[in-house]
Amino acid sequence: MSISWVTVGTPLPSGPVRLAVTDLGVAACSFAGESVAGVPGRAGTPDCTDEARARTVAARLDEYFQGRSRTFALPIDWRFTSGPHRVVLQTLLAEVPYGATITYGELARRSGVFDDLAGVGGVAARAVGQMMGANPLALLVPCHRVVAADGLGGFGGGPLGMEIKRWLLTLEGVLPATLDWDGPDAAP
DNA sequence: GCTCGTATAAAAA
DNA sequence: TTTTTATACGAGC
Numbered sequence: 146m147s148i149s150w151v152t153v154g155t156p157l158p159s160g161p162v163r164l165a166v167t168d169l170g171v172a173a174c175s176f177a178g179e180s181v182a183g184v185p186g187r188a189g190t191p192d193c194t195d196e197a198r199a200r201t202v203a204a205r206l207d208e209y210f211q212g213r214s215r216t217f218a219l220p221i222d223w224r225f226t227s228g229p230h231r232v233v234l235q236t237l238l239a240e241v242p243y244g245a246t247i248t249y250g251e252l253a254r255r256s257g258v259f260d261d262l263a264g265v266g267g268v269a270a271r272a273v274g275q276m277m278g279a280n281p282l283a284l285l286v287p288c289h290r291v292v293a294a295d296g297l298g299g300f301g302g303g304p305l306g307m308e309i310k311r312w313l314l315t316l317e318g319v320l321p322a323t324l325d326w327d328g329p330d331a332a333p
Numbered sequence: 334g335c336t337c338g339t340a341t342a343a344a345a346a
Numbered sequence: 347t348t349t350t351t352a353t354a355c356g357a358g359c
Contacts, residue, residue: 230355249341259353270341272354278340279356291340299340306340336359346349 148172151199153206156329158308162206162284166198170220173281176302176309211329212316215243217285225281229258233276234286241290244317248294249273274299289313 147167154161157176165173201219208214221238223231236256241247249270253259259269277288278301289310292298297314300306314320316329 250343253341268342268353271339271352272341274340275353275355276340288340293340294342297340301340310340334359337357339355342352344350346347 149195149198151202153203155206155210156327157210157312159302159305164202164206164285165281166195166202167222167224169222169224171202171217171282171285172222172225174284176283176305210316219285221282221285229256229272230276230279232256232258233273234280234282237288237291238286241287244319246290246292246314246319249277249291249298250294252291270294277301284313290317290319 149166151164151166152161153164159176163175164171205214205217205219209217223235226234233252233256237247237252240252240255247255250273253269253273256273259272273291277283277291280286280288283289283301289300297307297310300310302309311320312326315322315326322328
């Protein structure tokens with residue numbers, strides 16, 4: 146088993162993304178060329194040696210970013226998630242389709258992982274937010290569709306992360322396009 | 334190991 | 347409307 150890193154150009158404000166691809170599917174994703182915590186192989190790792198696999202991943206992402214595809218249709222390697230974390234991510238993937246959003250609290254409830262805490266205010270919501278932030282599968286699992294109860298919520302990666310989230314939500318039609326929104330055709 | 338900072342939400346003032 | 351308070355998890359020391 147080996148991990149291959151594939152760099153895929155995107156119209157995102159962050160530029161290209163790097164994805165970790167294994168025999169089982171896509172295992173991780175990083176935005177600004179940064180490494181993903183807990184995932185072997187850093188940003189300096191040579192790119193994928195399996196060109197066929199790399200092409201497939203790149204093509205799928207491209208279709209999504211161009212708006213031609215509503216899903217990535219890529220297998221996901223869940224090895225870097227575990228326990229409740231994995232359950233929440235899989236719930237999100239299963240329950241939230243393209244163009245829809247869910248709040249942190251609602252996702253927590255549906256995942257069933259935080260049943261014991263369900264009645265206690267936003268406790269579970271924070272845990273979910275934390276999991277999203279630690280999620281190595283950003284993009285593959287639609288973390289950007291998870292929003293706060295009264296607004297957009299946040300996103301990892303600082304200000305740049307917010308740009309990415311806003312961009313993705315606009316792409317999916319969740320947010321109205323803004324004047325500075327250039328659409329998928331902008332950028333390299 | 335221990336401490337600190339979060340991508341929240343709801344109740345109270 | 348603003349403030350306060352619970353929770354789990356990962357990173358850093």
